[in-house]
Amino acid sequence: MxxxxxxxxxxxxxxxxxxxxxxxxxxxxxxxxxxxxxxxxxxxxxxxxxxxxxxxxxxxxxxxxxxxxxxxxxxxxxxxxxxxxxxxxxxxxxxxxxxxxxxxxxxxHQAGFEIQDTAYLRHGVDPVTTRLHLDDGFPDPSLAPLKELYRAYRAQLDRGDLYGRFGSYGHAKGSERFLDSLTRYLNLTRGLNITVRNVLSVRGTVMGINLVCNGLIQRGDIVVTGVPGWRRAEANFQHAGAQLLGVPIDRDGIQVDVLERLCRTTKVRLVYVTPHHHYPTTVSLPMDRRLELLRLAGKYGFIIFEDDYDYDFHYKHKPLLPLASADDGGMVIYCGSFSKTFSPAFRLGYLVASENAIAHLASVRILLDRQGDHILERAMAELLDDGTIQRSLRKAVAVYRERRDYFCGLLAEELGSGVQFDIPEGGLTVWTHFDRGLDLARLAAETRKKGLYLSDGAAHRYPTYDAHAIRLGFASSTKDALEESVGVLKEVLKIRL
Structure with missing residues (x-):
């Protein structure tokens, strides 16, 4: 050489x-x-x-x-x-x-090209790694019909005509079998009056929001959300280039009178709401405000994005029907998922809207995801058709109601004046206020050292809003775990962080 x-x-x-x-x-x-x-x-x-x-x-x-x-x-x-x-x-x-x-x-680990950093994307993921957890409102997977889902999924693979069902791409809207079963289910349980042409399968609520942003929001459009609200939805609207405006939330949800004053001077493109149990406060939007919100949408021409993330979990009485059930003008895009029925890991949801809106969003969906998991969708259709989902939900609601009552009793008895809360009529969390002299970030850090996860409340603070409160999820824990969790919280609170 x-x-x-x-x-x-x-x-x-x-x-x-x-x-x-x-x-x-x-x-x-x-x-x-x-x-x-x-x-x-x-x-x-x-x-x-x-x-x-x-x-x-x-x-x-x-x-x-x-x-x-x-x-x-x-x-x-x-x-x-x-x-x-x-x-x-x-x-x-x-x-x-x-x-x-x-x-x-x-x-x-370092790109050679420039990446524009934006604050709204720095939300990260805060996984629960502790044995005990008062989380953001996750369900208990042990109550989900997982065995039935497994059998239904396996049955899809064992049947003949594999090429006819799996050998080529299906429709971006979703499996025809699933859309048909889902349409009947939503008409029966939500009071909707829809056909399969009004439904689009998505991989959960976040994908539904993102599709609407990609397909119906243009840079500079005005999007209104409640304050406080859900940061993940807000981030999607901001990433689409929308101008985000906030309307205050009170004990009855979004203040529609404030929204109307805004609409008189500003062209609003979309209003994002969680009317059944507002995120994060869990309050329900009463009927008078629901009807007024629909009237304003018709008058000022804005889209209502109705995120109905936990419709099935209501304990005091039957839940109010969605805004979409009373929408005669085609102004509502209704979004739901099965994540609360199974677990957050289970990614299957839906959008409901006018036929032309669904057709347009299905075309946009192809740019992101050619189609959903049609095998999973067909398996879910079987569980909807044979009543498995309905029976599972009835069982889960009874268990969650019992856990809510037990948990709220523990909070009142063990923590006393250290916390303030209203017993929620539905949902899987308790919106809990703490003394303002308490550092919530330190509280969350100290409880984690003792094996208990809870939020530090940072996601619920805004320049114009700070209730000094966090969501304490009760549904995913047994009574024994809830008692132990409150014990840890009580011990840490005694130190007066």
Whole structure:
């Protein structure tokens, strides 16, 4: 070998014969890395297979296979009687532009291009990793019909005509069987008057919101949400370029009189509401405000996005029917999911709207997701048709009502004046106010040290709103776990953080 520099470069290559990957492929990747980093320029000559075999203590056949692989990929070119060279048509890559800075053993951690950072995207994920949890209102998966779902899903795979059902893409709107079953279910339980042409299957509420943002919101549009509200929905509207305006929430939900004053001076494109149990406060929008909201939508021409994330969980009386059930003008886009019926990991939901709106959103959906999981959708259709979902919900509601009552009793008896709350008529959480002298971030940190998860309330604070409150979810815990959780909370509160 003529060049001591090349000898040094190739001497630094480390191969791992026990890794499971062919050694010649490892060598090929190492040579590509040298070329990418500009250590060997286009047209540069490589050591002969004999010399390289000596340096790396490999069989010449291994070296030859690596060279042949790289020639086929276009990285190298062999010249008869002269040797092997880096492809002359490759662009010259300078080492300083493709340096190893920012690259770790586990991969690249710093992009070479600019990424615009925005505050609304820094929501992150706060997974529950502790044994005890007073979460954001998650269901108890042990109450879900998981065995029935498993049997229904497996049955879809065992039936004949696999190509007819799974051999090609289906409709972006969803499985016809699922849409048909879901339509009947929603008409029966929500008082809707719809056909399958009014329904679109989505992978949960967030996807439904995102589709509406992509398909119906343009940059600069005005979107109104309640304050406080759901940050994940707000982030979607902001990412779509909408201007976000807030309307206050009181004990009866969004203040429609304030909304009307806003509409008189501002062209509102969409109003996002959670009328059944407002997020995060859990209050229900009364009938007079519901009817007024529908009237305002017709008068001022704005879309109502009705996020009905926990319609099935109401304890005092039958829940008020959705806004969509009284919508005669086609102004409401109704969104729901089965995440609370099963678990947050179960991603299957739906949008309900006018036929032309659904057709448009289905076309937009193809840009993001060609179609949903039609096997899962057909399995869900079976559970809707045979009454499994309805029976499971009746059982879950009874259990959650009992847990709510027990939990609220514990809060009142054990924490006393340390907390203030109203017993929620429905939903899976208690909106709980704490003394303003208490640091909620420190409270959350200290309870986690003792094995209890709860929120620090930061997501519910706004420049114009701070109730110093957090959502304490009771549904996902047994009575024993709730008692233990309140015990931990009581112990930490005694320290007066």
């Amino acid at each position: 003529d060049s001591p520099i090349l000898r040094a470069l190739f001497s630094d290559i480390v191969l791992q014969p026990q890794s499971g990957k062919a050694v010649y492929l490892q060598l090929a990747e190492a040579i590509i890395d040298l070329i990418k980093r500009g250590r060997i320029p286009p047209g540069g000559r490589l050591p002969s297979s004999r010399d390289l075999a000596g340096i790396l203590r490999l069989n010449r056949l291994t070296i030859t296979k690596a060279f042949q692989e790289l020639e086929m990929q276009g990285w190298l070119e062999g010249r008869v009687g002269r040797g092997t060279f880096v492809g002359s048509n490759l662009p010259e890559l300078r080492a300083q532009r493709l340096s190893r800075e920012g690259v770790t053993e586990g991969g690249k």
